[in-house]
């Protein structure tokens with residue numbers, strides 16, 4: 001029976017608060033907010049060093065285990081052998097393994113060979129050799145025990161790396177173009193801005209309790225490789241009317257269950273203002289961001305309600321204290337692919353060599369091998385990309401052929417098939433507690449099958465494989481996006497499979513892939529399905545037409 005409306009109250013219904021701090025809602029409205037209020041996530045570091053690493057897994061306070069440890073890039077991994085059908089019905093503790101995934105943040109994707117070797121050693125000594133390059137330029141290790149964490153931190157911090165705020169409701173890794181400072185066509189080098197943001201904001205308790213995660217990018221890459229359209233805040237290289245290089249600011253992009261393309265604030269940000277504007281945007285998110293419901297707690301929902309004019313106004317008046325001039329939109333991205341794979345000239349006469357591990361999966365020994373190849377050929381710099389790929393910089397012209405040959409011999413293709421080059425996969429059921437299906441091995445099989453079946457296919461085609469309805473591998477912006485779920489096969493059995501999204505894209509005409517009603521494939525049928533789609537497209541396309549167009 002419904003409750004009758006109180007007389008006189010009908011037109012004065014109180015709006016339900018969204019938990020915005022700036023409007024006076026300081027009482028936590030859900031469990032996550034309560035945990036954050038009880039103790040700052042950054043405080044868990046000392047407990048890991050003093051208590052948990054000594055007392056072992058069972059000594060970890062549950063609120064730290066499933067909450068605050070993320071502030072240092074630590075997530076419990078999924079207990080092996082629990083199938084995807086159980087994901088939604090088991091309690092979190094039933095899914096928890098006693099081992100952790102550890103995310104190492106690599107801001108701007110920049111690594112020296114020394115840093116790469118330190119990660120490789122940590123992988124081999126503490127992570128059973130695991131190492132995945134993520135689509136946010138991080139490296140993720142698995143099988144890490146809490147006892148090892150202080151030593152891992154010691155080694156990482158000794159070489160200027162960290163896991164601080166690699167996960168959690170924090171400002172996470174700052175994406176940057178892997179070619180920053182070397183690219184021939186670069187609009188502006190964002191390296192200094194990435195470093196300044198890191199110095200000023202990462203690990204600062206003024207910004208360590210955000211409503212949810214906060215993803216960012218700073219880049220002057222003409223190919224727009226840092227996918228600025230789908231970051232919470234992104235700075236994109238532009239040149240203003242006076243011929244001055246600077247940045248265009250985008251706010252409120254993100255995928256997951258309510259995908260949105262970021263909105264341009266319409267401002268011109270000088271290089272020395274980027275950190276300020278970043279601080280203002282993250283401050284607005286902290287203060288005005290929605291904290292009542294986790295699924296509405298990303299900045300995109302605030303931007304969607306406010307619109308870019310109001311957002312800019314609040315930013316200027318309440319956070320910066322000055323007005324930003326209007327600025328131009330970025331030029332359309334150049335080149336169909338944003339991954340920097342292949343051999344290309346740098347502005348100093350050397351070359352960079354981008355290569356494709358399969359779906360980002362490498363291991364400790366492979367990372368050592370990459371470091372050795374780079375060193376033998378006179379380079380000291382490698383980069384990770386936002387497409388789960390890697391790049392070696394600074395190769396002299398007479399060394400290029402040898403680098404390419406050695407990488408190819410290590411199964412790290414410099415001239416990969418479209419399928420190897422443009423297929424990405426998230427972590428999936430092997431380690432992720434939210435996963436419903438396996439992803440990395442499924443995607444690897446798919447790559448091999450398609451390489452064998454369609455050896456002449458050369459067009460750009462992105463295939464993104466996700467293990468659940470979240471969008472860690474960006475399914476909505478792929479030509480073929482595969483969202484993991486259980487499906488019924490022809491024998492009537494429930495098996496691992498995928499809902500198919502078609503025709504998503506970023507760049508000149510961004511748009512989200514269409515979920516084709518009823519279009520699903522089992523994991524087993526996947527190679528047949530993708531082969532059919534690709535073959536039909538190749539037969540029917542007009543000259544110059546791409547898959548998304």
Ligand code: SF4
Pocket residue numbers: 426427428429432433434435436466467468469470471472473
């Ligand atoms: Fe896990 Fe889902 Fe993200 Fe894949 S998309 S890593 S399964 S949460």
